[in-house]
Amino acid sequence: MTAARTKRRGERREAAELPVAQVAVDVPLAHLDRPFDYLVPDTMDADVSPGVRVRVRFSGQLVDGVVLGRLARSEHQGRLSWLERVISAEPVLSEEMVALCRTVADRYAGTFADVVRLAVPPRHARTEAEQVAPVAVPTPAPPNPDAWARYGHGEALLAAVAAGRGAHAVWQPTPGEDWPARLAELAAASVAAGRAALFVVPDQRDVARLQAACAERIDPAAVVTLTAELGPARRYRSWLAARRGQARVVVGTRAAAFAPVTDAGLLVIWDDGEDVHAEPRAPYPHARDVLVYRSHQTGAALLVAGFARTAEAQLLVESGWAREVRADRARVRAVAPRIAPVGDSEAELSRDPLAHAARLPKVAFDTARAALARDEPVLIQVPRAGYVPGLACGACRETARCRRCAGPLGLPVSPRAMTPDDREQAASPTCRWCGVAEPAFRCSACGSRRLRATVVGARRTAEELGRAFPDTPVRGSGGGTEVLSTVPAGAALVVATPGAEPWVDGAAGGAGYGTALLLDGWALLSRPDLRVAEETLRRWMAAAALVRPADAGGRVVVAADAGLALVQALVRWDPAGHAAAELAARAEVGFPPAVRMAAVDAIPDALAEFLETVELPASAEVLGPVELDERAADPPKERALIRVPQADARALAAALVAAQAARTARKAPDPVRVHVDPHEIG
Template identity: 55%
Template structure:
């Protein structure tokens, strides 16, 4: 009774007594703000951006306090139950960005906020570690000692020395950006507080983390913040080191899931509290609470790690570009290769190209040569054993003789990830689930990759044969073959089980899967790109684009041609994607790719959304959706696990209407408590 009496006697806050709350309930029909009364005792801690708990549908649930208001259109309001923490970790800018991202991807604000703000770590919030960033009185000092301190950056003598920024006294006239047309102009615009937008085609062998760090330092010197996003932890480590050199210790933080809950949350708090204005991280860092963002950067935007696998499935590139547009910030889309989306930014005039001239390109690129596939294997027994065409064999042998490492890129991990009948070449399938059979080592028994069932007594369903042969060769088998071909040379592998970061400048063979290629000191003497057919023959809209991205990423690690660097791609030189590699011209390939997609009305020339679920669930959603008249419905086609998929295609100008219609239809189904969900993905990377 005492508790009930206490609740009845609660009084609303004296000022702005209404709290508008985003309730953390992932149901589309509840995707709106709900009004609650702020009790007088919570008037001070219940500030916009704080975590709260409220009564919703009879349950105590989490929520975000988005704003305070003087009155509500609802006559009778319940009170806030609790302020979880007075720490305002959701800034108004990030809340607005999250709403825009949710609308773009036909999702809910609560889902996006779950991606944007890491889980609370109470101890980190109450006792921030001093070794994560500088103390508050030193962390807020300006990035340039010569600059007068601003109101949020008190001066301090405790500064870590750093090289002078371009344009400062003592700085060299020649910077890495001088190698690129419009490169130094991009830096000047950042220094002047402007918002340039660029697509940067990075030269082979470029120290791209240093260039990004230079751009961050110039932006910081102009008094604005920076958010830089990379695909994985290896790239983040490199960028972290470069930022420490260019900015000085404690002037930036990193955000990534691999940091662990406490360290990640401390880094997040350092940004939200204004202790640092530069944040680098993986995809979730696109929402980092950096004040007054002046530059957003994404490295290698074609990497599928930038695509969020959780609803509403946003892509880090689109989040950052949306943020730049809303905040009036500069944007830099960087990479060795170029996506069709980046090319569209150039062709629409939204961004300008930053690229080197042909003379600089010829000086920096390795010698790239195509060759054939298995029919052109050398007669040399060692080369045949290693599955190397004669040209690749000679390039590897010459590099090793010069005491330089050799990189071998193999598109598949494992030993023999796919086998076939030795007699009729039919794919070997599991008798239980029809999944593909694979071998995990030279002494292993064939087993199914789907259900794990051992198939030691496999009999081909087509011809009755019992023998097996390799259909696809993995990285471990390739390393084994190369070890026999070069018996006195160390062979190392880099892949999912163990990813190498660096290798020394010594004779060695490094076998790596795409994305796991270590950096070699001084560059590789030779880079061999094997099994190109595995990338080029994928049934995927982005097969060619992805193949070129993976090849250029590996080839960029080779020494320049004038220093003996060579790249051998085992593919037909007449294929357009191979031609783009030979000429090191990602812009030409991206323009060609975009033109073909415009003709076929494929993304990014048009907007597409996929609807995946059971046949009954998808049909139910389609009856509830009100699409624009010029939107097309394609399908159905079979999807995984007895599901089917429809595609909705619409002109880019109708994208917002399509997303809103799909979200509204999803809300209708959730309000009716439809039993089977439908996954709605806008601009999914795996549409085909």
């Protein structure tokens, strides 16, 4: 009998059982988007398990990777390389998260490695080695069913979460609703059923507010937050707590949609129309879609919530996949403020004939004075920060443009930064594209020579109101100043940019403003974007929801044309009706979400070559290409839009992936950027 050969020094032997590891290598090339087999040395056998991070040699270089599984033998006919090192024995990807990352990569025509980079934060070794005390199973306070009974299907949603059923719902809270408390009740019901809850909100202020509400009902040790503001160590600690099952409630921003919560029973996204929910890095997934896929795969309940409703949420309702949860008209009228556009009656126009043209009409001043007299704060929402970013015709408000290049006209830089010879020319508006002064402006639409500022920013508005109300404190939030979370309940003028509106201390749901003035509505609506009406209504509703009910004197003044459909939707507080009309309009012209659309950006030659080689479905329609407005790009880039019916969505994504794989395989020099369902379509 032959004796076993003695192992030589430095010699590696494969593991006795399951010696092959399938590894997802961190290489963002489309043609390499598949697992690769590596041999597991016997010295690493105990540490190499599915989900752990490893280092492997790939194409002559050491790169990171994640183990997806162990096999008894490989189907690869050639020689296998060895795993070089186990970075950490801590599994970072569960089977559920691997399936989610693969789904998101396929849906958005990206690579698995790109999605894993979004889902798994960088390792923090010291934090990973910390000894963590076990957390007792929390016993949350029972939810209040009366609060959800005010909404149609609200009690059914609460009961479904408490029973661990996979309900799907779209919720529109009433004005003044304490939405963090309602969501905390759902979290408590999920935890009481033995399952976890995951919340995705737009910003740090919402995270703090929702985390406090959940901690009040559930053991604070079982509630963690996941945001970039935490820093690497604290963020990784929270992420580990979720992965290890110690945290039963996770509250975070966009990246938290991939949080590795154990046995999730409730998935919630708040204000899904906010553009920060769209990932700016490839493959550009939207947090709402990630949660939809996750709910479909795991059977967890999903709630899409917000004061306004997006067309995407409306599609979930109309398709029957989700039920709408909203209050009846009587309840909405009882808690909503009185909302009125300027010049909405003949009597008002007779008192203030210039109401439509004035930026702050008389009715706005009168309502602000009345609220201040009652010792109530006044909210003034201004679309943007700064002072005067652009110019428009003083008669018809058509954007003022250069006669030479059609670029927008703006105010020149400060004369102090100019030479004396240039100051005379600086008195004239100047083109923002070509820099040429336009001393003899004449509107191409109406022939007027008068100019006016298109948007007066938050800082300039605060200065003007400070002079108009000299004895009243003026507070700014956003727009280059500190974003306030709350303001005192006393008389004050609060000037805020959209999304930075602070809540009022001590008011139910933060709705303690006596009046809200929504200024420069036409400036919001003049943006060339598919979602302009939806986004404007969302911003208006978020501000109006912070105003007291009408029977308590609450009033909202909207500086916009009363005949616009979205203004009427705001007056009626009907986000569902506006979303239904918006979805129908997009379906009529063939825009998302009624269809699946992809944007392809590249230099002209690369884009033309890509469109010629990609094997699109027969139903595909190519729009463009058109030149992108990237003045710093050299050479300039172009964009083409590709749209297909929803039934061919997977075929479109597969075709785009195959075309990208062919380009990376032959090492095409010019990159092509593919963005499926871009959040902004101009």
